[in-house]
Amino acid sequence: MLGRLWRNRRERAEGIEILRKHEVSVLCVKGPELDLTTAAGRLLAGLLGEVDTFEVEQMSEREQREMRQRVERGLPPTGPRCFGYTADGAELVEDEAAEVKDCFHALLAGATFSGMAADLNERGILNRNGRPWSHNAIRGVLLNERYAGLRQYRGELYPGKWPVIVDEATWREAKHVLEDESRATSPGPARRWLLSGIARCGVCNDGTTVTSGSRGGPKGTRGLTTPLYRCRTTKHLARGTEPIDLTVEEYVIRRLSRPDAVDLLADETAPRTEELRAKTAALRSRISSLTDEFADDDDADAAEFKAATRRIKARLADIEAQMAHPQRTRILVDIVTAEEPTKAWKELTLDRQRAVVVTLATVTLLPGCAGRAPFDPRSVRIEPLQGMG
Known part of the structure; x- marks a missing residue:
């Protein structure tokens, strides 16, 4: 009948009126012909459609009652199997x-x-x-x-x-x-280097982070490349990753091997979380306001706009570094409580190592020496975060 065509009351009323205006009749495969140009035909179409709507709504109410009963009885949801549970959801795999x-x-x-x-x-x-x-x-x-x-x-x-x-x-x-807005959630490949997206460029000195890249080897060494950390905005900083990563790793292991490392597991910054969230919201609002003002002002100076937003983003990065990992106990505990912190560090996955670094300190990369001068650890500035020193 009309159930497949007009189960929705509003659509049925609109459809009958449109067909009436165009003098169109409805021929049912099993059922009467509906002449929608007449009052009787429209009445019959409305009645038949209402019966179908009633059946659909009655079925929906029954399903909702059954669903409510399952919820009240504490039964598992129906539907596709949930990973970790059997098909009926009642037992664990x-x-x-x-x-x-x-x-x-x-x-x-x-x-x-x-x-x-x-x-x-x-x-x-x-x-x-x-x-x-x-x-x-x-x-x-x-x-x-x-x-x-x-x-x-x-x-x-x-x-x-x-x-x-x-x-x-x-x-x-x-x-x-x-649900933390400061957490990057966009899909993408897993990081390959310890400090990409974490360490800051010491030339910009405004919170701009470095990204990873590579450069070709000496002439005649086809196919060989050297992994680098580069400033993500300009070409004024390019440093080899290996000695920098080793320097940061040594700092992390040394800090978490100290007798007082266990004190880091008591997160004194937790009560300040709401205060820090309010500050980050205010800074994001300022960036949004600056962007709107720049878009509406034809005479606005682009350089001044970029400088202002960079300063705000640098402050934002500092605050987010303090609140990005309120669960710092979970992040640090495997190393702090290990008998061999060095071994525990090396057994962590790269993303967990990166979380440890972000929790402990801010890392800033300064330009290296020109030519083939040996690596200078002082070109890697490591500043412990509040309460992490």
Whole structure:
């Protein structure tokens, strides 16, 4: 009948009126002919359509009641199998559940989506569809309240009675990290070097960070390249990565091997988180206002605009460095509590090593000596963050 055509009341009324104006009739394969140019034909079309709408709404109400009952009884959600659980969602798949738990702990210890996905794929762990893991798939797992024994219904969370993989506090902490605006979440390849996007350019000296690159080897060494850290804005800084990374690694291991390193696990900056969030919001608002003013003012000086925004971004970077990792205990604990800190450092994945560096200090790269002068560690300025010295 008309159910497939006009289940929506508004669409049905609009459709009948349009067909009436154009003197079009409706011929049903099984049912009467509807002459919409007559009042009787329009009445019949409306009645038949209303019956179909009633059946659809009645089915929807029944499904909603059943859904509400499942929620109140604490039963698992229906639908596609959730990684870590059996098809009915009532039991754990132990090896998958262990991977899920590791992902939560890795995130809170500073790991990135790309790093976690690469690790799973390298070990041959496939997702629930039998495919390799991606950035978005990892994010979906970490935001899924089901792993904490919760389910969402009409915007509210309800407790479930299926086995949990992580406790609610861990899930909420992970959710807080993922919703932090200062966290970069765009998909992309995993970082290859310790300090790319972290270390700052000492020539710009305004918070501009360095990126990684390479240059060709000496003449006659075809195919050989040297990895570099370069300023991401101009060509005034290009430094070899290896001695710089070693210098920073030595600083990290030395700092976390000291007897007082355990004091770093007591995060005294946590109570200031809300204050720092307010400051970052105010600075972002200033940048937005400056951008609007520049766009509306035809006589605005581009150089002055760039200088002003760079200064604000430098302040923003300092504040974000203090609040980017409120879970610093999780980031540092594996090294601080290890019997051999050097070994513990080397066993961390690169993204977790990067998180340790960001948590401890600001690294600024200064220009190196010209020619073939030996590496000077003083050209790498390492400044401990507040409370990290």
